[in-house]
Amino acid sequence: MQTAVAAPGAASLAAIAERVRAEVPVLDQRVHGRPLVYLDNAATSQKPLAVLEAMDRYYREYNSNVHRGVHFLSARATDEYEAARQKVARFVGAASDREIVFTRNASEAINLVAYSWGLNNLKPGDEIILSVAEHHSNLVPWQLIAQRTGAVLKHVGLTPQQELDMDHLRELVTPRTKLISLVHVSNTLGCVLDVPAVVEAARSVGARVLLDACQSVPHMPLDVQALGVDWVVASSHKMMGPTGIGFLWGRYDVLESMPPWMGGGEMIQDVFLDHSTYAAPPMRFEAGTPAIAEAIGLGAACDYLSAIGMDKVHALEEDIGTYLYEQLSAVEGVTIYGPRPSAPRGRAALSAFNVAGLHATDVSTLLDNAGVAVRSGHHCTQPLHRHLGINASARASCYVYTTRADVDAFVAALRETIEFFAEVGA
Template identity: 70%
Template sequence: MPARRRTSLAARATAEAAAPAAAAAAAAVAAAAGLGAAIRPHFPILHQTVHDGRPLVYLDNAATSQKPEAVLTALDTYYREYNSNVHRGVHALSARATTEYEAARAKVAAFVGAASPEEIVYTRNASEAINLVANTWGHANVKEGDEIILSVAEHHSNLVPWQMLAQRTGAVLKFVGLSGSEELDMEQLRQLVTPRTRLISLVHVSNMLGCTLPVHSVAELAQGVGAKLLLDCCQSVPNMPVDVSTLGADWIVASAHKMCGPTGIGFLWGRYSLLCDMPPWQGGGEMIQEVRLEASTYAEPPSRFEAGTPAIAEAIGLGAACDYMSGLGMAAVAAHERELGGYLYEQLRSINGVRIYGPTPSAPQGRAALATFNVDGIHPTDISTILDTAGVAVRSGHLCTQPAHRALGIASSVRASPYIYNSQADVDAFIGALKDSINFFKEMGM
C-alpha cells in the first residue's frame, strides 16, 4: 500500500477516535452561561493590558484570530518532541511527524465535510489556494472569450489572480454589483451568467459588508451553464457550519489564522475528480511519482500540489484548531456570532453620525458578526488610533476591498469584528471608547 494511502487511513482512524471527545466537549460548552466567557481563559494573549494598564479588547478577528492553549501546545510539542520531515524517513520521529501531519489533514476534511482527506490540499493561505486553482485549472480550461464572474465585494485575493489569468488568456471578467441592501445583487448575477461563463468565484461571507452569499442559488446558476464555482470561505469556515458535501461548490479556500490556527497555512478543498484533472503548479520534491533527467511523472492529489518541505508544525496546529472548534460545536459558534453580532450592530446604530455598511441582521441571509462603519467628519485611521489608546483593537483602511469601498463612495472605513472569545462586555467597552473618541474630536473642533 502506498505511504500516502497508509497515512490517510491512519489519519481517518485518529479523527474518528476523537469524535466522542468532541461531542462531550460540545455538550459541556453548550451548558455554559455564555460561550465567550466560558472559553476566554483558553486564550492567554487576551489576558494582558496595553497602553499603561488598559485591558486589551481585541476586535480585529476578521483579520486574524487569537490562538487557544491547545493550538499553542500542539506547535510546541511538535518542535520539542518530534520535529522531523514528513513522508521521507522511516525513523521514529519522521513516522510520528507524518502520522500527525496526515491526521491533521483528516481533521480538516472532517471539519468541512470532505469525502476524504485526499480532497484537502495544504497551502500557505487562502490567497495561495486561489492562485493554485487559477494557475492549474484556469490555465488548462479558460480560453479567450470565456467569462469569469466575480463581484465588487471580493477580497483582493479573489480578484488579482483572475485578473492575471484574464490578461494571459483573453478571458472576460464580469462583476456583480451591490443591491440596495448592500449585499451581492443576485438579480444582476443571473443576468451576467451566459453559456460562455466558465467560472463563478465569489466570497461566501464578506469581510467588509458582513453579507452571506446564497450559495445554493449561485451553484444552480453555475451548474446550469456547466461553469465551476469557487468560494472564498475565509470568513465562513471559522464562524458557521460549512459542509462541502451539500454546499454546491467545486472548490473552497480558507486560512488557518482566522480559525484559531497558526499563520502560514491554509487549505484548498476540491472535488477529488476535479483535483485529478488539474495539472501541477509548482515543481519539486514530494509532488512527483518518478523523476528522470528528461521528464517526470506526478503524484496523485493532494501531493501533486504540495511541492517541497511543507509547513508541518502549522498543519498540525491547524488540525488542533479544528479539534478545538469541533469541540465547541460550530452550531454553538454560529449562534454566539449571531447574538453578539446583532448586539454590536444595534449598539453602533444607536450612535449619531455612524454609518454602518452592509445588510441588517434581519436580512434573509443574516449578517456576520462584524461591523464596518464610518463616523461623520472623522477619518477612520483617527478613530482606530484613539480606540487603540483605550485598549480597543479594531481595523481601519480599505480592508483589502478597494472596489467595494469605491462602490460605496468611500476610501476607507473602520471595522470591529468580535469572535468566539468575545462577549457583550467587550462590545460595551468598544462602544464606550468610540463615544469618547467622537466626543474628543468634537471638542477639538474636528
Template identity: 80%
Template sequence: MDTIRGAAGPPSCSWTPPSQSSSRSWRRRAASVAEAPSSSVSGLGAAIRKDVPILEQSINGRPLVYLDNAATSQKPLAVIQAMDDYYRHYNSNVHRGVHTLSAKATTAYEEARGKVARFVGAASDREIVFTRNASEAINLVAMTWGMDNLKPGDEIILSVAEHHSNLVPWQLVAQKTGAVLKHVRLTDSQELDMQHLRELVTPSTKLISLVHVSNMLGAVLDVEAVVDAARSVGAKVLLDACQSVPHMAIDVRALGVDWIVASGHKAMAPTGIGFLWGRYELLETMPPWMGGGEMIQDVFLDHSTYAAPPARFEAGTPSIAEAIGLGAACDYLAGIGMEQVHAYEQEIGCYLYERLAALDKVTIYGPPPSAKRGRASLASFNVGGLHATDVSTLLDTAGVAVRSGHHCTQPLHRHLGIPASARASCYIYNTFQEVDLFIDALKETIDFFGEMGME
C-alpha cells in the same frame, strides 16, 4: 444550524437554545464560569477566553479588547501546545524517512489533513490540499485549472465585494488567456445581487468565484442561487470561505461547489497555513503548479511524472507544525460545536450592530441582522467627518483593537464612495461586556474629536 447550501442560521437577534448535541468539553467550561449570563450560549465568550492566553493583558493601561478577528484570530493553548509538542518531541521532515521521528511527524501531519476534511465535511482527506493561506489556494486553482481550461471569450464572474485575493489571480489569468471578467453588483441593502448574477451568466461563463461571507459588509452569500446559476451553463464554482469556515458549520458536499479556500489563522490556527478543498475528480484533472520534492512520482533528466492529489500540489517541505496546529484548531472548534459557535456569534454580532447603530453620526455597511440571510459578527463603519484611521488610532489608546483601511477590498470601497472604513469583528472569545467597552471608547473618541473641532 442549517448547513445545506451555506445557510447562515438565524437571521434575527433572538436567542436560539443550544443544541442537545453540544460537546461535553463546552459544558465543562460553561459550568466553570462563575458570572456567565443566564443562557449557556451567551456565556460562551467568557468560557472560551480562559483558553486564550494573549487576551489576558492590558494595552495602554486598559484591558485589551481585541476586535480584529476578521483579520486574524487569537490562538488557544491547545493549538500552541500542539505545535510546541511537535518541536519539542518529534520535529522531523514528513514522508521522507523511516526513522521514528519522521514516522511520528508524518502521522501527525496526515492526521491533521483528516481533521480538516472532517471539519468541512469532505468525502476524503485526499480532497484537502495544504497551502500557506487562502490566497495561495486561489492562485493554485487559477494557475492550474484556470490556465488549462480558459480561452479567449470565456467568462469569469466575480463581484465588486471580493477580497483582492479573489480578484488579482483572476485578473492575471484573464490577461494571459483572454478570458473576460464580469462583476456582480450590490443590492440596496448591500448584499450581492442574485438577479444581476443570473443576468451575467451566459453559455460562455466558465467560472463563478465569490466570497461566502464578506469581510467588509458581513453579508452572507446565497450559495444555492450561485450553484444553480453555474450549473445551468456547466460552469464551475469557487467559494472564498475565509470568513465562514471559522464561524459556521460547513459541509462542502451540501454546498455543491467545486472548490473552497480558507486560511487557518482566521480559525484559531497559526499563520502560514490554509487549505484548498476540491472535488477529487476535479483535482485529478489539474496539472501541478509548483515543481519540487513530494509532488512527483518519478523524475528523469528530461521529464517527470506526478503524484496523485493532494501531494501533486504540495511541492517541497510543507509547513508541518502549522498543519498540526490547524488540526488542533479544528479539534478545538469541533469540541465546542460549530452550531454553538455560530449561535453565539449571531447573538454578539447583533448586539454589536445594535449598539453601533444607536450612535449618532455612525454609518454601518452591509445588511442589517434582520436580513434574510443575517450577517456576520463584524461591522465596518465610519463616523461622519472623521477618517477611519484616526478613529482606530484613538480607540487603540483605550485598549480597543479594530482595523482601519480598505480591508483588501479597494473596489468595494470605491463602489461605496468611501476611502476607508473602520471594522470591529468578534469571535467566540469576545464578550458582550467587551462590546460595551468598545462602544464607550468610541463615544469618547467621537467626543474628543468634537472638542477638537474635527467633526
C-alpha cells in the same frame, strides 16, 4: 461536519465565550494601560492553549520532516501531519482527506486553482464572474489569468441592502461563463452569499464554482459536499490556528483533472532527467517541505472548535454580532455597511463603519489608545470601498471569545473618541 441542534440560550452562550476567553492567553493583557478588547478577528483570530501546545509538542518531541524517513521521529511527524489533514476534512465535511490540499494561505489556494485550472481551461472570450465585494485575493489572480488567457471578467453588483445581487448574477451568466468565484461571507459587508442560487446559475451553463470561505469556515457549520461547489478555500489563522497555512478543498475528480502548479519534492511520482510523472492529489499540489507544525496547529484548531460545536459557535456569533450592530448603530453619526442582522441569510459578527466627519484611521488610533483593537483601511476590498463612495472604513469583528463587555467597552471608547474630536474641532 457538524449536526445542527437547538441553539443554546444567551446565558449558555456567554458562558462559552468566557470559558474560551480564559483559554486564549493573549487576551489576558493590558494595552496602553487598559484591558485589551480585541475586535480584529476578521483579520486574524487569537489562539487557544490547545493549539499553541500542539505546535510546541511537535518542535519539542518529534521535530522531523514528513513522508521522507522511516525513523521514529519522521514516522510520528508524518502521522500527525496527515492526521491534521483528516481533521480538516472532517471539519468541512469532505468526502475524503484526499480532497484537502494544504497551502500557505487562502490566497495561495486561489492562485493554485487559477494557475492550474484557469490557465489550462480558459480561452479568449470565456467569462469569469466575480463581484464588487471580493477580497483582493479573489480579484488579482483572476485579473492576471484573464490577461494571459483573454478571458473576460464580469462583476456582480450589490442590492440596496448591500448584499450580492443574485438577479444581477443571473443576468451576467451566459454560455461563455466558465467560472463563478465569489466570497461566501464578505469581510466588509458581513453579508452571506446565496450559495444555492450561485450553484444553480453556474450549473445551467456548465460553469465551475469557487467559494472564498475565509469568513465562513471559522464561524458556522460548513458541509462542502452539500454546498455543491467545486472548490472552497480558507485560512488557518482566522479559525484559531497558526499563520502560514491554509487549505483548498476540491472535488476529487476536479483536483485529479488539474496539472501541478509548482514543481519540486513531494509532488512527484518518478523523476527522470528530461521528464517526471506526478503524484495523485493532494500531494501533486504540495511541492517541497510543508508547514508541518502549522498543519498540526490547524488540526488542533479544528479539534478545539469541534469540541465547542460549530452550531454553538454560530449561535454565539449571531447573538454577539447582533448586539454589536445594535449598540454601534445607536451611536450618533455612525454609518454601518452591509445588511441588517435580520436579513434573510443573516449577517456576520462584524461591522465595518464610518463616523461622519472623521477618518477611519484617526478613529481606530484613538480606540487603540483606549485598549480597543479594530481594523482601519480598505480591508483588501478597495473596489468595494470605491463602489460605496468611501476611501476607508473602521471594522470591529467578533469571534467565539468576544463578550458583551467587550462590545460595551468598544462603544464607550468610540463615544469618547467622537467627543474628543468634537472638542478639538470646536
